[in-house]
Amino acid sequence: MLLVVSSNFLLYLQTNLTVVTEFLLLGFQSSQLLRNLLFLLFLVVFVATICGNLMIIILVSTTKNLHTPMYFFISQLSISDILLSTNIVPNLLHILLNNGGTISFIGCMTQFYFFDCTDGSECFLLAVMSYDRYVAICNPLRYSSVMTNRFCVTSIIISWLMGNVISFTVTITSSKLNFCGSNIIDHLFCDLVPLLELSCSDTLSVHLQIFLLGAPSLMVATSIIVVSYIYIVISVLKILSSAGRQKAFSTCSSHLIVVSIFYWTIFSVYVFPKREKTWISSKILSLLYTVFTPFINPIIYSLRNKDIKKAVQQTFHKHTSRNKH
Numbered sequence: 001m002l003l004v005v006s007s008n009f010l011l012y013l014q015t016n017l018t019v020v021t022e023f024l025l026l027g028f029q030s031s032q033l034l035r036n037l038l039f040l041l042f043l044v045v046f047v048a049t050i051c052g053n054l055m056i057i058i059l060v061s062t063t064k065n066l067h068t069p070m071y072f073f074i075s076q077l078s079i080s081d082i083l084l085s086t087n088i089v090p091n092l093l094h095i096l097l098n099n100g101g102t103i104s105f106i107g108c109m110t111q112f113y114f115f116d117c118t119d120g121s122e123c124f125l126l127a128v129m130s131y132d133r134y135v136a137i138c139n140p141l142r143y144s145s146v147m148t149n150r151f152c153v154t155s156i157i158i159s160w161l162m163g164n165v166i167s168f169t170v171t172i173t174s175s176k177l178n179f180c181g182s183n184i185i186d187h188l189f190c191d192l193v194p195l196l197e198l199s200c201s202d203t204l205s206v207h208l209q210i211f212l213l214g215a216p217s218l219m220v221a222t223s224i225i226v227v228s229y230i231y232i233v234i235s236v237l238k239i240l241s242s243a244g245r246q247k248a249f250s251t252c253s254s255h256l257i258v259v260s261i262f263y264w265t266i267f268s269v270y271v272f273p274k275r276e277k278t279w280i281s282s283k284i285l286s287l288l289y290t291v292f293t294p295f296i297n298p299i300i301y302s303l304r305n306k307d308i309k310k311a312v313q314q315t316f317h318k319h320t321s322r323n324k325h
Contacts, residue, residue, distance in 0.1 A: 020105065020179035020180065020181075020183045020198075021104065021105050022102050022103060022104045022105060022107075022108075022183065023102065023103050023105070023108050023183050023184070023185050023190065023198075024100060024101070024102050024183055024184045024185065025091075025095050025100060025101055025102075025103055025185050025187065025188070025189065025190070026095075026100050026184065026185065026186045026187070027092065027095035027096055027099075027100055027101070027187075027188055028096065028188075028283065029099070029100070032099075035096045035097070035099065036096075038096055039093055039096040039097060042089060042092060042093060042096070042291060043093060045089075045291055045292065045295045046085055046089040046090075046093070046291070046295075048295055049081065049082070049085045049089075049291075049294045049295040049298075050082060050085065050086075052295070052297075052298030052299065052302070053078035053079075053081050053082045053294065053297070053298050054078075054082070055298065055302075055312075056074060056075060056078045056298050056301065056302065056308070057075045057078050057079065059308060059311045059312065059315065060072065060074065060075040061075070062315075063311040063314070063315075065307060065310070065311065066307060066308070066311055069132050069147040069152045070129070070132055070133075070136070071307070071308075072152055072156075073125060073128060073129045073132060073152070073156075074129075074301055076125055076156055076159075077122065077125050077126075077129070077258075077297060078297070078298060080118050080121055080122045080125060081293075081294030081297055081298070082294070083114065083118045084114075084115065084118040084119070084122075084290060084294055085290075085291070085294045085295075087111060087114040087115055087118070088111075088115065088188070088189050088290045088291065089290075089291060091103070091111070091189065092188055092189065092291070095188070103190065105175075105179075107190075108185075108190040108195070109171055109174065109175045109190070111189055111190045112171055112174070112189075112190045112191065112192060112195070113167050113168065113171040114167075115189065115190075115191070115290070116163075116166070116167035116170060116171065116192070117163045117164050117166075117167035117168075118163065119163075119266070119289075120162065120163035120164075120166050120167055120214075120217065121159050121160050121162070121163030121164070122163075122262065123163075123217070123218060123221040123222075124158070124159035124162055124163065124217075124221050125156075125159050126221070126225060126255075126258070126259050126262065127159075127220075127221040127222075127224040127225050128155045128156070128159060128224075129255050130224055130225040130228040130229065130255065130259070131224060131228055132147060133228065133232060133251065133252040133255055134228035134229075134231055134232055135147055136251060136252075137232050137235050137236065137248055137251065137252065138231050138232065138235045162217060165213075166213050166214055166217060169209055169213060170192070170206060170209050170210065170213070170214065173205050173206050173209055174192065174195060174196075174206055177195075177196075177199040177201050177203065177206070178199060178200050178201035179198055179199055179200065180200045181198065181200050182198060183198070184198075185198065187282070187283065187286070188283055188286055188287065188290070189286075189290070191286070192206075193270075222263070225259060229252075229256065232252060235248070236248045236249050254300050254301050254305060257300050258293075258296075258297055258300055258301075261288075261289075261293055261296065262289060262293060265285055265288040265289035265293065266289060268285050269282060269285045269286060269289075
């Protein structure tokens with residue numbers, strides 16, 4: 001009798017370990033008016049993000065003056081921002097309209113994969129861009145010999161490859177976890193932290209992969225950025241004239257702003273202590289790097305960059321002159 005009961009109980013557990021086939025994303029649980037306002041805000045930001053980043057990609061590919069390593073890296077950053085926005089925002093808009101929304105297990109894992117991939121790749125892209133600014137300011141005479149086409153393309157391939165490998169590995173391991181309890185994710189998208197909290201199996205394997213793959217990669221990228229800017233600051237301070245210092249620093253100020261915003265939000269969500277952090281604050285911080293950072297990046301690079309502003313003006317004049325004729 002006990003054997004029958006125990007075998008039935010084990011059978012019950014086995015069938016219920018895979019019972020979760022979809023998740024419910026809550027998003028912002030608030031009044032209809034607030035959700036409608038947020039919907040309009042995020043829709044405008046999303047459209048502006050796509051248009052702004054597409055503009056940079058098109059300008060860099062069609063304008064000869066922008067065929068340099070720095071603008072090549074900026075265009076790659078724009079591709080990353082477009083992928084991140086299209087992965088997160090459309091589903092977020094759907095959740096806001098419906099006061100929550102369901103997403104399949106495969107859909108959830110796919111969304112997490114692309115989110116983690118673009119974020120990981122962006123870390124390496126920002127590191128490569130920091131090294132580019134270091135060579136331009138600290139070793140300007142060797143710039144053309146160091147930042148060759150081969151080096152730039154190889155750096156981009158490695159950046160995207162590393163982001164894909166880390167994301168793919170963590171996603172596959174996470175998909176093998178058992179989800180047998182609640183399927184409610186109190187978040188804006190399928191992120192790793194709320195997924196691990198829902199799992200009813202041991203998550204040690206996922207944490208080990210993050211520790212062995214994600215953490216060292218993040219440390220390497222961060223170290224390249226920090227060391228590059230230490231040397232940049234030292235070189236800039238050695239310039240005697242204030243005009244010369246300002247000109248040298250202006251060449252990397254846009255990138256420094258982008259790096260600061262990206263790393264501040266990432267570290268706030270995933271690294272800093274969470275004792276004082278609520279799910280509301282986590283959602284707001286997540287919005288900063290998934291919705292607003294891709295929107296801000298092209299604005300920073302276009303408004304603070306003379307070459308891009310000049311390329312925009314030339315393109316605009318070409319189109320207006322064609323229309324007149």
